[in-house]
Each structure stands twice: as structure tokens, then as C-alpha cells.
Amino acid sequence: LLDSKTIDIIKSTVPVLAEHGKAITTRFYQMMFTNHPELLHIFNHVNQKQGKQQQALANTVYTAAQYIDQLETLLPAVKQIAHKHRSLGVKAEHYPIVGEHLLLAIKDVLGDAATDEIINAWGEAYGVIADVFISVEQEMYNEAAQKPGGWDGFREFIITKKIEESDVITSFYLKPKDEGNLSSFQPGQYITVKAVIPGEDYTHLRQYSLSDSPDKDYYRISVKREDRKEEIPAGIVSTFLHQQVSEGDTIEITAPAGDFILQEKEKRPVVFLSGGVGQTPMISMLKTLAKKNTTTDVTYIHAAINSSHHAFDEEIRSIVNESEHMSYYVSYEQPTAKDHQAKNYKKEGYVDLPWLQSILKNNDADFYFCGPVPFMKAMNQALKEWNVADDRIHFEFFGPKGSLEN
């Protein structure tokens, strides 16, 4: 444990480090990847370029430092990150590398202001924080490996089916190449795909939510092809999966992870709000509830650009039609002429609070949302405005966890 002097130094220097947070983490990554290029097999290069990952790591380290004498209060946040780390194959031996380069970066950016005393205190604090992550992650590795049909690290899967769900979303059905059992998972969880792309120097890891219920002899992921959009280049892994991977091919994935899962303890109504490919974890949840012949009210609300981008419409419709407790609403941002004619949507434009209030009797439900960040911010704001309690709001970011506040 840290002594009170060290704790004082840490707490008094957090604001200084936070002020230089971006500079420090940017430098940290530069130095770490120069000295340990092998880590480029693990980190997402696109998130690096956009600076999102640097910010997420910096914020976590500073928050943890601020709460260094009561780290247990941060356990939920640690677990969410630990799920991701476990899913990516981050191991205990990686932590000293990160720690060393974080201290080097602090020294580099702060210069003389970073006295030995400060650096030593931060070294100790990092050790304490890292130990929490390492032990939580070790438990997760053990759990993943010990589950029936479970495994540790990457496992080879055959793509048994590749199905186009819309102009931009394609599903991949995966079965273990070793023909062994397949571990169950909690609806809402994701796996990591290791993409080995011809011509690329490094492997690329990406997470995809499992989009089918857990009781099958396959896993299904459904991937949106991220086309080039002005300055943002096309998604390297999504393009690879869509264009270069075929039925019969093998890919490697890690065991399911993640804490965005159905909360079934309370028997409250359930509302799913999804934008675009954000519906993948929700379909798994919906299908799971349908399998159990749920008697709680389930409302599935989906926002798509229009029918050409809209995946899983028939699949959802047929599930919902089977149950008197489930209902389904679609909004199209820009319906096509054909959509206007078919009237295959309930609302034109964005999902907003007045529309939600017209669909739902009251705010007494568990709300789940996932989609593009602007959609998530709008949903979060609408639910807050409707006084939905924090513990009934559940969401998942595709990509580094960001803020929904502004």
C-alpha cells in the first residue's frame, strides 16, 4: 500500500498531469511503439490516429490516481476495461512496459517540474493501479478458459456462412475449426477478431458484438462495411471481411467478453434503442428474451438511414410477431421514394423524446442503447430528460468508451 506522503504527491499532481494529459499520452504511445513495435499487433492504429485511445487511457489513469486510496470504488469501470483487455489478449507482462513508458512520457513533457519524488510516487501509484487490472483480468482469463466449451487466447473458427443483411451489413457464422464445444455467452457480449490481412505489417484486432442468441452451435457477428468518408479512410478490417473473406475461410477469435448485458434480475419492461449496426448486441438480447417466452414488455426501436441500410428487419419482425409482449418500431432518417410508398417505417427523422413518450407508457423500464456516438448522446439526453434513473440506462460504445455528456 502507498504511504500518505506518496498519496499526497499523487493527488496534488493529478491536475498538472491532467492538464498535459493528451501531450503525455501521445508521447507515451510514440515512445512505447518505437521501443516495442510488437505491441502494434494489439493496438488499434485508427483509434491511435484519432487520439481517442490516448484520451481514454489518460483519463482512466488520472481518475484512478485521484481515487488511489479507494480504488474499489472504480471497480465497475476497471471491469469494463478489463473485459476489453482480456478480449484483446493483454497480459500481466505488458503492464511494466506501459508503466515504464508512461513515466518516461511524464518526464519528457513536464521536464524539470517532474522531480524524482513525483516520478517515484507515480511509479508506485501505477504499480497499484496495474495490480488491480492484472488481478481482475487474470480472473477473467481463468473464467473464459474454464467455462464448458471455453478457451483462453485465440481459437480458429471456420466461416460457415456469409450472409448479406443490407447494403452495408454482412453476417458471418462461425464454428470452431477443432469441432469442439462452443461456450455460451451473455447476450450483448462481443468477441475479438484477429485479421491477418495480406500486405499489412501487423495483425488488426477488432471487436464485434455477437448478434445471435447464445444457445446455438455457432457464433454470429454482423459487420458494417466502413466505406471511405471524406477524410476518414475506409475501415481496413471491415473491408477485408466483406471483400476478402469467404465461406470456408478460417479466422481467429477470442472468447466472448463484455459487461453490456441483459439485466434480468429485475422484472422491468425492456426497451432497446439502436442506431445502424448498433443493433447487433440488441438482437442477441431480443432473441434470448424470445427464447424464454418472456412475459415482460419488450420494445425494440431501431433507427436506420433507410431500408437499403436497414439490416435484420425481417428477422426482428418475425420474432416480435410471435410474442404478444413484444413490439417493434422503425425510424428512417432519409426514407427513399420506395420507403415512402411502402410505409415500412413509423417515423421519419431522428428518434426523440416525444416519439419515445408516444410509444412507451412511462419511463419505468430498463433502457439499452447502442449506435453511432451522436445517436447515443441523443438517447442519453432524452432518457435523462425523462428522469430515467442512471441504473436503468445501459449502453455500449463501439470503440473506445467516450463521454455522452456534451
Ligand code: HEM
Ligand atoms: C483499451 C486503460 C494497460 C492495451 C483501454 C481503454 C482504457 C485503458 C481506458 C479503453 C477502453 C474502452 O474502449 O472503453 C488502461 C489502463 C492501463 C492499461 C489504465 C494500466 C493501468 C494496458 C496494457 C496494454 C493495454 C498494459 C497492453 C499493452 C490496450 C488496448 C486497448 C486498450 C490494445 C484497446 C484500445 C484500442 O486499441 O483502441 N485501456 N490500459 N492497456 N488497452 Fe489499456
